[in-house]
Amino acid sequence: MLNGRRGFLKDSVPVAGLCPQGAYGIQDCLRSGFSSVKNELLPSHPLELSEKNFQPNKDKMNFSTLRNIQGLHAPLKLQMEYRAARQIQRLPFLPSSNLALDTLRGNDESIGFEDILCDPAQSEMMGEPHLMVEYNLGLL
């Protein structure tokens, strides 16, 4: 059963099941759900890994091309802008539009499945505002 998918063993995604990140060194079931070693090691869809890494790979490719053409300063400056744009977020339990980040990446001029499916505004679940803010501030 595992034979066909062994080639897809995840190496670029951290394995949470083997080293749980909750308090006291055990899996935090309340926040991250139940742990399943098989789910952590093998992808549940042939495209799962390729899609998870699509944006990072695209960025890496663009940065390396930019470095080859314009020199090291160009990707460094861009990455600083990305870091600044990533910090512009709303409160922890509200969905952010990521407008600045999208504009930098050039995603503001195209529509893909990530814009149609899984709209955070239509999400059925909402985090508890007080708990989420306290968790973010480290009070919890």
Added chain:
Amino acid sequence: YEILECSLSESGYKAPSARKTGTTIAGIVYKDGVILGADTRATDDMVVADKNCMKIHYIAPKIYCCGAGVAADAEITTQIMASNVELHMLNTGRPPLVAMVTRQLKQMLFRYQGHVGSSLIVGGVDVNGAHLYSVYPHGSYDKLPFVTMGSGAAAAVSVFEDRFKPNMGLEKAKQLVRDAITAGILCDLGSGSNVDLCVITEAGVEYLRAYDTPAKKGKREGQYRYEPGTTAVLTKTVTPFSLDVVDESVQFMNRE
């Protein structure tokens, strides 16, 4: 628990066979532009799900796209393409090229490695003339003067291979596409109902819905009713169920 094909054959079971696309779509380049044709049947395995669906989708004012394969995939893919083309047009301020639509399509289909099961024929007129592309589910494409896709592709392309000539006139070209789609409708179980045509020229688009209906419902020839007493009764056994009334309750319905 996931079931993989190799494990099925080990346990002695046969994996289900792939579902056919169930369409005939075709396109040709003629003297003044492009003509796209499609049948109108949507199948759900061996049952007709829609007798009159539209398989020729709008992408841009002078670019249309026929979709075969999984119906939802073709529909959503073409809608996403239409939105992207509109955004691109607003950005560049220019009418779109058919090559641009094909490039975005093939990049998206390759990204999803064939899991988006839609084969498309993109045809249109832009500043460089009339173009016709066929794009396959895994992301490869062909640029040809005539293309066919879907399960009825073999039947349709045989008509094209026989009678296609470059720079045909409008009426002959429409007749040729109609004949090709009709070949698909009559010879392929996955295609049926009517022939839709879409004529795209420099001047504009003419969408001919139900241009031809080669497959009309047949007339029943004989009488299939049986006379009472056709089947002889050999034996008859009657077993009465004796039921007692245990409880009786009356409930009134509020009918205001």
